[in-house]
Amino acid sequence: MSESLSEQPDDHWLDHVAAVIRMPIAEAHRPGVIYYLNIATDMAALVFGIALDRKAQPAPVFRPASPAADTDAGPGVRDLDAPAASDS
Amino acid sequence: MTESACEIAANIGSGQRRAVDVLEDALTRIDRINPAVNAFTDVTAERARAAAAAIDRRVAAGDPMIRTRPLLGVPYAVKNLFDIRGLPTLAGAALERNAPPAAADAVLIERLDAAGAVLVGALNMDEYAYGFSTENSHFGATHNPHDLTRIAGGSSGGSAAAVASGMLPLTLGSDTNGSIRVPASLCGVFGLKPTFGRLPRSGTYPFVHDLDHLGPFARNCVDLAVAYDVMQGYHADDASCSERPLEPVTPYLDLGVDRLRMAQLGDYFETWAGSDARAAVAQVAHALGAHARAVLPAAERARAAAFLITNAQGAGVHLDDLRSRAADFEPLSRDRFLAGAMLPAAWIEQAQKVRRWFADQAAVLFADHDVLLAAATPVVAPEIGSDVLEINGQRLPMRPSLGLLTQPISAIGLPVCTVPVHGVHPTLPIGVQIIAAPWREDLVLRVARHLERIGLCTAPVAPQSAVGAR
Numbered sequence: 001m002s003e004s005l006s007e008q009p010d011d012h013w014l015d016h017v018a019a020v021i022r023m024p025i026a027e028a029h030r031p032g033v034i035y036y037l038n039i040a041t042d043m044a045a046l047v048f049g050i051a052l053d054r055k056a057q058p059a060p061v062f063r064p065a066s067p068a069a070d071t072d073a074g075p076g077v078r079d080l081d082a083p084a085a086s087d088s
Numbered sequence: 089m090t091e092s093a094c095e096i097a098a099n100i101g102s103g104q105r106r107a108v109d110v111l112e113d114a115l116t117r118i119d120r121i122n123p124a125v126n127a128f129t130d131v132t133a134e135r136a137r138a139a140a141a142a143i144d145r146r147v148a149a150g151d152p153m154i155r156t157r158p159l160l161g162v163p164y165a166v167k168n169l170f171d172i173r174g175l176p177t178l179a180g181a182a183l184e185r186n187a188p189p190a191a192a193d194a195v196l197i198e199r200l201d202a203a204g205a206v207l208v209g210a211l212n213m214d215e216y217a218y219g220f221s222t223e224n225s226h227f228g229a230t231h232n233p234h235d236l237t238r239i240a241g242g243s244s245g246g247s248a249a250a251v252a253s254g255m256l257p258l259t260l261g262s263d264t265n266g267s268i269r270v271p272a273s274l275c276g277v278f279g280l281k282p283t284f285g286r287l288p289r290s291g292t293y294p295f296v297h298d299l300d301h302l303g304p305f306a307r308n309c310v311d312l313a314v315a316y317d318v319m320q321g322y323h324a325d326d327a328s329c330s331e332r333p334l335e336p337v338t339p340y341l342d343l344g345v346d347r348l349r350m351a352q353l354g355d356y357f358e359t360w361a362g363s364d365a366r367a368a369v370a371q372v373a374h375a376l377g378a379h380a381r382a383v384l385p386a387a388e389r390a391r392a393a394a395f396l397i398t399n400a401q402g403a404g405v406h407l408d409d410l411r412s413r414a415a416d417f418e419p420l421s422r423d424r425f426l427a428g429a430m431l432p433a434a435w436i437e438q439a440q441k442v443r444r445w446f447a448d449q450a451a452v453l454f455a456d457h458d459v460l461l462a463a464a465t466p467v468v469a470p471e472i473g474s475d476v477l478e479i480n481g482q483r484l485p486m487r488p489s490l491g492l493l494t495q496p497i498s499a500i501g502l503p504v505c506t507v508p509v510h511g512v513h514p515t516l517p518i519g520v521q522i523i524a525a526p527w528r529e530d531l532v533l534r535v536a537r538h539l540e541r542i543g544l545c546t547a548p549v550a551p552q553s554a555v556g557a558r
Contacts, residue, residue, distance in 0.1 A: 009430075017430040023411045025426060032423030033430075040399055040427060044435040046392035047442045058440030059298070059447070 009037035100161035107140035107161030157204030168210035179293035182226035194291030203318040211246030215418035220490035233550035238469035241271030248275035254549035266494025273464035276517025284501025288323030307547035350378035356387035365463035368509035393439035394499035403428030454525040464519035
């Protein structure tokens, strides 16, 4: 997907989504909410700017990957290098 | 207070000091300093006095088990998103003031108490941890002990300020996108954000389940490591908690850095570091002989992923209140929460995939490097109420931008120790992130300890003239 992800959120967009999720937006909050929706849209464009494989996995419950290779990090820590079965 | 946590424990264990005296000294300091700093939202003096008296009774009775507890009689406090038995868990929110009192302590409080530490209170934070400044509209801003006109950083601002001002030797905070590392940097103390999943979050108020970490603040590395060690261990109530065995780091702290392969993170991490931040990294890198440069590709996209996941999951936690009482939220974060509730699922799914991809890129980098260095904040502490900060000629919104350099790292759960550097700015400290591969807290603390031993990274108590204590 390209960086031109979507229209920038506007009042119409906000009204529609707010109604769907039953979350009324007070008039005073509308400018701020649209401001942050626009920031989120820019952020979404960034994450869609990476070409990922169709089989790329999400990380809903994230387990950080272990280092790709063993290190020469000195005595006393080598025994810590063995990754647990659930690490990745 | 200049006495370290370990010194306090040793002195109480040997009978040279009484826990009740250590506690009363701490309570006196809190009375004297906190009005200027506003780090505390609750002081649990009654509970603390009972705990300290119980310790003294057991020491006096010659109980051999009590003397060996590594944090015996050490006063500490926690960010107010930790459950404290008998108190409502505020999480920085006025909305929670009338919540039922917690029925039990958070697991990490239980573990610190089992190690002999004495809980003395709860600490200020950004509402629901959604911020980097601890300018809390309901509970007041926490002031930076090095300059009371400036922010302490956030969201664990009270935790960092309580240590930096000398009120306490040890506190706990949480870090979702930088909330331990940012205030540690701005307040000039050591802060440890362990690997995601290392320390259980059971009994704490969630912000973003996929990104929340807990960790300690201290003014020296040994205290930090000892506290971290006693808090390790699986707990079933946290679905993301790793089942790894205990991996104590304290025995390895003084192994030095001779054989470690270290590099400075370039590209994004230099672009968004101001002159003081870059100077601090350069000093640390020079001291470590870390002349190599490394690049974590697409760090700005990892930050974007963290932003979106935070926004959506954070809002999801509070959807009922956002629907019915949005006006009661903190004005500085309310509109962000409302927006987060509206994000399309496809954006969040892609953000999660990017996060996994970015973790794989980092794993490649760690094949050639044991430790990476980057500034913790783009600048030193801004003034309270600032809306804008300037980084290398670019003006950015202050509150979200303080996490520019921390978000990509926590997005993939890497362990980080933030070390304080004084002297690059005339009066204010700034921090450097010592980063390692997942589960290598031993490495980040070894490097931090080395920098402390050579005198480059120290965390002196903020001058009392700066704190403005009575």
